[in-house]
Amino acid sequence: GDSVTQMEGPVTLSEEAFLTINCTYTATGYPSLFWYVQYPGEGLQLLLKATKADDKGSNKGFEATYRKETTSFHLEKGSVQVSDSAVYFCALSDHQDSNYQLIWGAGTKLIIKP
C-alpha cells in the first residue's frame, strides 16, 4: 500500500541555518503531496502542496519539489528562524484511492536554537 517515510528527528539547527527534511513516498497512482506543520500546542496547518511531478510548492520561505523519479518531496528552507520550531509532517493523497484520504509520515520535530 501507499506509504510515506520521513527522516527521523529531532533535527536541531542554529538560527539562519539551511534546512532539509527528507520525505520519500510509495504510491500506486499519481499522488498529491503535502507538508503540514504543527506548532507547539496547536493543530495541523497545511504548509505547502504539489499536485504533479516537477511542481514546486512554497510558503513562508519553505519549498518542496515533487520528484517523481526519486519519489521524493523534501522540505527545504534557506534560513530558519526560532519560530520555525515545530513538528513537520509529510503526507500524500493518492488519486487512485477512491477515498483520497491522507497517508501520513511519522513527523519530524525541528528545533531551532538562537
Added chain:
Amino acid sequence: EPEVTQTPSHQVTQMGQEVILRCVPISNHLYFYWYRQILGQKVEFLVSFYNNEISEKSEIFDDQFSVERPDGSNFTLKIRSTKLEDSAMYFCASRQRPGDGLFFGSGTQLSVL
C-alpha cells in the same frame, strides 16, 4: 479566511461516558474527516465522510465510534463509551475536492480519566 472550527477545545470525561466532539467544516467543502493524535505520536486516520455516508474507516473506528452530519454545517464524532486509551487530540478536517489539501480544525483534546 474560512476555517474549520472545533468545539470544545478540551474535554475531560470519565471512563465509560459518552462524548460528542463537534466540528463545523468550511462551508463549501464536501469531504470530511476525523483524525486523532496521541501525544507525541503519529497522526491516525479514523474516518472519512462524503455524500452523507462513511466512505472509509480505520480499524480504530470500531462500534464505539460514530459520525453524523445532522444539518448542513455540523459534523460530529461520538464515542459511546470512552476508554482510557481514547485520550488523544482529535482533529476534524475538510476539503472541497479530492486531491486538495486538508484544512484542519485546531483540535479537541480529549482526556479520559
